Amino acid sequence: MNIFNGIKACREAKANGADIALFPEMWSSGYTFPHNKEWLEQNSISLNSKYVKQFSEISLKLNMAIAITLLEKHEPKPRNTVCLFDRHGKLVYCYSKVHICDFGEDDDEGVLDAGENFYVEELDTKEGLIKVGSMICYDREYPESARILMLKGAEIILVPNDCGSMQPRIRALSTRAYENMVAVAMANPNGDNAGCSCAFSPICWDRNGECVDNTVLLADDETEGIFYAEFDMEAIRDYRRREMLGNTFRKVEAYSQLLSKEIKEPFIRPGQNELLKQSNFLN
Numbered sequence: 001m002n003i004f005n006g007i008k009a010c011r012e013a014k015a016n017g018a019d020i021a022l023f024p025e026m027w028s029s030g031y032t033f034p035h036n037k038e039w040l041e042q043n044s045i046s047l048n049s050k051y052v053k054q055f056s057e058i059s060l061k062l063n064m065a066i067a068i069t070l071l072e073k074h075e076p077k078p079r080n081t082v083c084l085f086d087r088h089g090k091l092v093y094c095y096s097k098v099h100i101c102d103f104g105e106d107d108d109e110g111v112l113d114a115g116e117n118f119y120v121e122e123l124d125t126k127e128g129l130i131k132v133g134s135m136i137c138y139d140r141e142y143p144e145s146a147r148i149l150m151l152k153g154a155e156i157i158l159v160p161n162d163c164g165s166m167q168p169r170i171r172a173l174s175t176r177a178y179e180n181m182v183a184v185a186m187a188n189p190n191g192d193n194a195g196c197s198c199a200f201s202p203i204c205w206d207r208n209g210e211c212v213d214n215t216v217l218l219a220d221d222e223t224e225g226i227f228y229a230e231f232d233m234e235a236i237r238d239y240r241r242r243e244m245l246g247n248t249f250r251k252v253e254a255y256s257q258l259l260s261k262e263i264k265e266p267f268i269r270p271g272q273n274e275l276l277k278q279s280n281f282l283n
Contacts (some may be wrong), residue, residue, distance in 0.1 A: 025162035028070035060089030150180035159186035195221035199229030
């Protein structure tokens, strides 16, 4: 059913002129993670599965890029993944969520493996090549996620999402666009205190130095549907060439502590250091 609904949505998006279709987080199974090995084995899917191949095929057929999400089969545990196909059906990248939600109780992502890196690749569009990367949901809460994507050259960041309490998160995405001078698009399932799919331009000042609203799209929480955002890449690139954020005047010599693995109060949580050790983030 998810394949059928997803392909139907892609066809509708293409009919309305879309260049890229972005799905919410975990489209293949829904954002649910029972602590049940049998369920995980049955619901995780490989990158060469029919599910993934069908979206590759439809991207070629529609001449439209598609960022499809899935619970990826992976050892020793599944991963939360987005695969981006270009308009020729070619796989551009598969990114797995780095900041998995492995801090909760029975409904958290502790049953998953975290991704290990962020990727930026060139996406062939009808308007030319665009450098694109992704972060997934909770990745958004950490400025480093968008920052590393910017440093790797991203012009647009695609954000599959599935969560509620969206107001601070919407503001965070606007800030990620502003501070990194990148366009950001986020897709989130609708629902009470959820939804709010959005897109933000990095352009926050006009050529006269006057502040402008960088909101391109902001849906409400309850409306179900396909939402459209249009980025003016020529204007964005011009803005990136002349404004002073992103990687222009960073003082990297003052940032060494960002690479420290030490965690101090008030940020220590139960089991945190043990979890980090298991993830090979601590020696």
